[in-house]
């Protein structure tokens with residue numbers, strides 16, 4: 001986190017996001033669960049807005065810019081955005097046990113070795129040293145089989161109830177499954193498939209995967225979540 005100048009008016013924190021990015025999906029899930037309203041700025045990764053580059057030269061998404069209370073706070077890592085949101089309000093208890101070793105270990109494994117295996121499986125032409133079947137075997141060996149094993153004895157990685165690790169990991173497992181959906185459905189990973197299905201069929205996931213046009217400087221703020229049903233139709 002650091003402080004910077006921002007073009008935001010500071011009424012709502014700004015979340016630079018990209019709809020399909022798994023890091024941004026986990027951040028939006030936490031924002032939604034926390035009941036925090038942000039100004040969502042959909043980024044086109046090959047044409048990043050100058051306003052994003054100005055606050056965060058590393059220019060990955062998600063980035064949260066909070067101008068409430070005077071100083072400008074820039075949060076540049078998805079897990080930090082999740083914690084920032086859930087620290088304000090955590091009605092589903094996703095932070096319960098989030099610092100415990102097993103949950104931390106899942107996140108470290110996912111964001112490290114499994115992300116590498118996922119990229120290799122998604123783009124096998126960039127990794128010709130292995131066949132697609134070998135790439136698949138590597139990701140399964142590293143994380144998916146151990147997850148399936150854990151999820152055989154408890155509904156969520158965090159235990160009886162979902163926790164930070166569940167929310168942080170499912171967008172990446174979704175991406176893995178999306179490489180070959182029919183093949184994934186046929187893999188002997190029933191507990192993992194049930195767990196993924198839980199997230200993908202949730203009302204929250206539907207909401208975080210709404211479509212936003214690419215953000216243009218000066219446009220009216222697009223609020224996330226959109227304020228509907230309260231006589232406050234503000235999703236302009």
Ligand SMILES: N[C@@H](CCC(=O)N[C@@H](CS)C(=O)NCC(=O)O)C(=O)O
Pocket residue numbers: 018020021022023024045059060061062076077078079
């Ligand atoms: N460690 C970062 C990783 C974020 C990340 O790599 N996001 C990707 C999109 S999924 C990105 O912005 N890549 C930059 C680019 O493609 O130019 C986080 O957890 O937020």
